Each structure stands twice: as structure tokens, then as C-alpha cells.
Amino acid sequence: MNFRQLQYFLAIVEHGGFSRAAAALYVSQPSLSQAIQGLERDLGGSLFHRIGRRAVLTEAGTALIGPAREALRGLELARASVGAVRELRGGRLDIAAMPSPAIEPLSTMVQSFTTRYPDVSVNLRVAPTRVDVVDTVRTGGCELGLLTTTSPIRSQGIIAHPLGDQRLVLVTSADGPFPAGRAVRREQLEGHRLIVGQRGTGIRAYVEDLRARGIDVRIAVESEHRMAFLPLVLRGVGLAVVTESWAELSRRAGALVLELEPRSVQHDVLVSRKAELTPAARAFLDSAIPRDT
Structure with a gap:
């Protein structure tokens, strides 16, 4: 078993098949297949069911995902620690983020980080819900994650770093049902049609709470x-x-942004793994959450 085999294995998982993984890695598909066959021989079992052009994980393949990510992350940590502990002359930082905090505060945090460390590439991955963010960080898919929540984060292997609160607002068209400059009471939403996110998001929870209140x-x-x-x-x-975080963008687009009463807030939280972080992830945390002097 070697680094290249694990890298190829995870690429097939992430891209959903051998041909797509080969294209993403800029290698030939036969070379990719041979590497996976060698890995399967080393492990003594098949990692994928080959169904046409699709590659479906076997039980053994599913079990390998976490350890493979850990191994590659460990190698990345070793390389980064040796080559760029202080200067951060290169490398990549993976961050999973829910859509709303990805607008703000993440954009400000990334701007600050990339200004200080321009040679580090930041890769942002969309995670629709807080559970997705936590799972991605916990399993090693990303080192850091940004989410909004209304309740404490409880997950083994994860450290939560509170960043602050964001209030919820109502966005309507310019000719919408409510006048500009006045807060909208939640009772006034009775009978209106809403655009919502999927279950597991704080915005959806607000709408479900309205329904629970009748x-x-x-x-x-x-x-x-x-x-x-x-x-x-x-x-x-x-x-x-x-x-x-959507207010400024919404106003620029010509929408009306109104406050809601009673005030409802969600908490922005940056999460990291309890395991040792790469220098880039540690530098991002230090930049986003200044330490007391």
C-alpha cells in the first residue's frame, strides 16, 4: 500500500468512477485501474463493484475511506511541517462551509488569510447542513468547517470555535407585501409563501417553529x-x-430586506479537528480567532 494508491482510491470515491477520477488526476485509466488492483491485492478484498461505468463501494471500500483520508492527511501534515512550518510557502487548505456563512464571515476570513499567506490555496467545499459540515471535518474530508447553528455542537473529535451571531431577516421583492423600514412580526407571515432550505438548516428550523406556533x-x-x-x-x-449575511447582496439586487420580530439569531461557529492540524489550518484559526494577549 502506498500514497499513490490511496490518492487514486479517494479520487474514485469523490468523482464517482474510474474514468472521471483518471481525468481529474491526469493519468490513464489503465494505470489507475492497475493501482487499485494492487491495493485490493494488498488488502485482500475488492474495494469497488464495477457496474458498467460506475464504481460502487463495497463494504471494505467504505471502511477504507476514513483511514485513507487520515493517512493522506498525516503525510500532508508531515510534508507541510518539514517544508513550511513558518513561512507557509505553499500547500492547500480545505474548508467545508454552509452557504450562508460562506458569504460572511468566511469571505472576510479568507481575505485576511490569503493576504497574509498568498501562496496557500484555499479550497471551499459546500456542505448544506451543520451535520454535513461536522461530519466532513470529523472524518478528515476537510480540516476546518464553518456553520450556523442554534444549539451547541456536540461531536467527538471536533472543537467548536464560536465566532458571533447573525440575526435572521426577511427578504421580499421590492413590491412585496410589507412596507420598507418596518419590522415584520412573525404572525404577519401567516398565509405567505416561503422559499426554504432543506431540513437540518437553521433557516428551515425557523419556518418549522412558525408552524409549531400555529x-x-x-x-x-x-x-x-x-x-x-x-x-x-x-x-x-x-x-x-x-x-x-445575505442583506447587502439582496439590497444590491433590488430586494427589500426587513427585520423580524421577535429577533431571532443563529450562531456562527468554526469547527476544527482535535487531531493535530497542518500549519495552514492552524494559521487560519489564529487569523480568524485572535488569541488573547
């Missing part, structure tokens, strides 16, 4: 694609309850 709101659209919210609002499909 406020009859209707779901016009449910979407994992948060960037679809604003175009749908502007076309009059429905209203959207979003975090205030």
Missing part, C-alpha cells in the same frame, strides 16, 4: 441551492427568511 406559512420552494433564493424572491415566487 402560524400557517406555505412552502413555495424547497432548495439545497441557497443562491437560488434571491432570484426566486425577485420573481415573486415567495419570501425568504435568511441570515443577515
Whole structure:
């Protein structure tokens, strides 16, 4: 078993097949297949079911994902520690983020980090829910994750770093049902059509809480694609309850942004693994969360 075999294995998992993985790695498919066959011989079992052009993980393959990520992360840590402990002259930092905090505060944090460490490449991965963020970080898919939540983060192997709060706001079209400059009481949402995210998001939880209180709101659209919210609002499909990170973008697009009463907030949290971090991840944490002097 070697680094190249594990890298090829994870590429097939991430890209869903041998041909796509070979294209992403810029290697020939026969070379990729031979490397995986060698890995399977070393481990004494098949890692994939070959179904046409698809590669479906076997039970053994599923069990290998976590250890493979750990091994590659460990090698990356060793290389980075030896070559760029202080200077951070290169390398890559993987961050998983929910869509709303990916707008803000993540953009500000990335700007600060890349200004200081321009040679480090930052790779942002979308994780729709807080569970997705935590699982991605916990299993080694990314070293850091950014999420919004209304409840404490409890997961083994994860450290939570609170960043601050964001209030929820209501976004409507310019000719929407509510006047500009006035806060909207939650009871006033009765009977209105809302554009919502999938279950597991704080925005969806707010809408479910309205229903639990007997406020009859209707779901016009449910979407994992948060960037679809604003175009749908502007076309009059429905209203959207979003975090205030969307406020500036919404106003620039011509939408109306209104406060909600009573005030409702969500907490931005940066999560990291308890395991030792690469220098890039540690530097990002230090930049995002200044230590007390």
C-alpha cells in the first residue's frame, strides 16, 4: 500500500468512477485501474463493484475511506511541517462551509488569510447542513468547517470555535407585501409563501417553529441551492427568511430586506479537528480567532 494508491482510491470515491477520477488526476485509466488492483491485492478484498461505468463501494471500500483520508492527511501534515512550518510557502487548505456563512464571515476570513499567506490555496467545499459540515471535518474530508447553528455542537473529535451571531431577516421583492423600514412580526407571515432550505438548516428550523406556533406559512420552494433564493424572491415566487449575511447582496439586487420580530439569531461557529492540524489550518484559526494577549 502506498500514497499513490490511496490518492487514486479517494479520487474514485469523490468523482464517482474510474474514468472521471483518471481525468481529474491526469493519468490513464489503465494505470489507475492497475493501482487499485494492487491495493485490493494488498488488502485482500475488492474495494469497488464495477457496474458498467460506475464504481460502487463495497463494504471494505467504505471502511477504507476514513483511514485513507487520515493517512493522506498525516503525510500532508508531515510534508507541510518539514517544508513550511513558518513561512507557509505553499500547500492547500480545505474548508467545508454552509452557504450562508460562506458569504460572511468566511469571505472576510479568507481575505485576511490569503493576504497574509498568498501562496496557500484555499479550497471551499459546500456542505448544506451543520451535520454535513461536522461530519466532513470529523472524518478528515476537510480540516476546518464553518456553520450556523442554534444549539451547541456536540461531536467527538471536533472543537467548536464560536465566532458571533447573525440575526435572521426577511427578504421580499421590492413590491412585496410589507412596507420598507418596518419590522415584520412573525404572525404577519401567516398565509405567505416561503422559499426554504432543506431540513437540518437553521433557516428551515425557523419556518418549522412558525408552524409549531400555529402560524400557517406555505412552502413555495424547497432548495439545497441557497443562491437560488434571491432570484426566486425577485420573481415573486415567495419570501425568504435568511441570515443577515445575505442583506447587502439582496439590497444590491433590488430586494427589500426587513427585520423580524421577535429577533431571532443563529450562531456562527468554526469547527476544527482535535487531531493535530497542518500549519495552514492552524494559521487560519489564529487569523480568524485572535488569541488573547
